[in-house]
Amino acid sequence: MIVIGIDPHKSSHTATAIDPATNTDLGSIRIDATVAGYKAMIAWAKAWPERKWALENAEGLGHHLAQWLLVLGEVVLDVPTTATARVRQLSRGGRRKNDRIDAAAAACVAVLQGDARPVDPEGSADVLALLDERRTNLCNSRTRLVNQLHALLRQLLAGGAPTSLTATAASSVLRGFRARSEIDRIRVGLCRDLIADIGRLDDRLTDNGKQMTRALDEHGTSLRGVDGIGPVSAARLIGRTGRASRFATAAAFANYNGTAPVQVASADSNRHRLSRYGDRQLNSALHTIAMVQIRMPASAGRAYYDKKVAEGKSPRAARRSLKRHLSDHVWRIMIADEKRSHRQRAKEPASAA
Incomplete structure (x- = not known):
């Protein structure tokens, strides 16, 4: 399986083919960011029937090309720019940077480092x-x-x-x-x-x-069944999260949305502070849901908040605990929705036959 790394720009893209077995550069092509250029790149890539594509920043400048390749049935991986920068820095030549080096770095990261993730068709x-x-x-x-x-x-x-x-x-x-x-x-x-x-x-x-x-x-989401989640909040949670299964655990999702507390740097301290990282839009949505549930006396969130206050936590710390609890709950719901959607799609061909 040959890996073709792509360094996308607004007006042009550079592709480099890499043999993962020997880490050998098999060739490179530079195309204009046009449909004609895409077709020329596919014609060039036909020399390797078994291939997959590794795009640097497939959700940014490489978005259009990634979706175009998916329509053709190609396997496309998204490689973060931080990962290619790390490969460049550790490779021979220090911090040299050009389009061909970036494209090869994207392919190497996809194959060897495991930092790439599959790109899904838009839905x-x-x-x-x-x-x-x-x-x-x-x-x-x-x-x-x-x-x-x-x-x-x-x-x-x-x-x-x-x-x-x-x-x-x-x-x-x-x-x-x-x-x-x-x-x-x-x-x-x-x-x-x-x-x-x-x-x-x-x-x-x-x-x-x-x-x-x-x-x-x-x-087909079940999020709107949760107290405090209306259409706007549900749209933000799903839109900002994307495919929930890309987070291996609820803790990974909490770290992504900034509700996971950060331990204070002290050898003998169990204190934690609020994380200032993560997706702030997701964090804001979870905060709004938490505040709505706290103001609803009969909600599960209010019961959880009261339990944390009874354990000796301050109201602020109890709210933070509730936000983390809601993050885990929302992640589990989205995972369940995703699995149900997969089962329904799997049944469609059988029912059609």
Whole structure:
């Protein structure tokens, strides 16, 4: 099995073929990042019928090429840039860097180091990730517009408008105002423009929520059965996690999302501190779920929180324990959903036959 390492760039890609048995460079090709270039690379690679591809940063600049190769039935591995940098640093020549060296390093890492992971075809989890990113951008835009509207209303009205401001509430506030100067008329006009923009964003957020619900139904997740997890939280958890089975254990997932505590560097201390690493978006989602469950007296999360407080933990430490507990619970649910999805796909050909 020949391994073809690829160093992707925005306008070009460099591929290097490596024989894993002898670690020999068998050849290299540089192509433009176009479909015609992809076809030329496949024609070049036909010299090795048994092959697999190792792309550096397959979720970044190599994303389009990786998905194109998967459609053709090729085996594609994702190699992190940190792993190729480590191979480069330890190899002969020190820290030399060029496209051919990077491509060969990606192949070597995939074969010898075990740092590569298989690339999966895009599916419902990728749809949820796109919808979650879109929702985040819409919410940020809406917050900025609402802040601008608040600033203008403070200049028009004594005390301004209520903190929780909607397009409808702002319109009713302006309805009773009479501008007495040219500058106030300009402010009123700007307020009406901002109200219209906020209304349009609200409509898009509503549509985004409906798309999330449909995508979650297609994904077939059980996460929404957990207290505190609605469509938005479930979409973020799935979209940011991707394939849950890529984490070997619940502890690995907790380390990835930043809920695993870090031991204080002391020989005789059992104290731990909050991890500042990990996916902060996932961490934020788990924090929101934990806070919602704490405020629900009948929830399992509140019972767990009360148990930790009774054991002598501070409220803050109890919340952190609950977040870690929820991380483990969410990982187990996503693993179960993934296994159920695999079983259903396995039955489809038999039922079709």
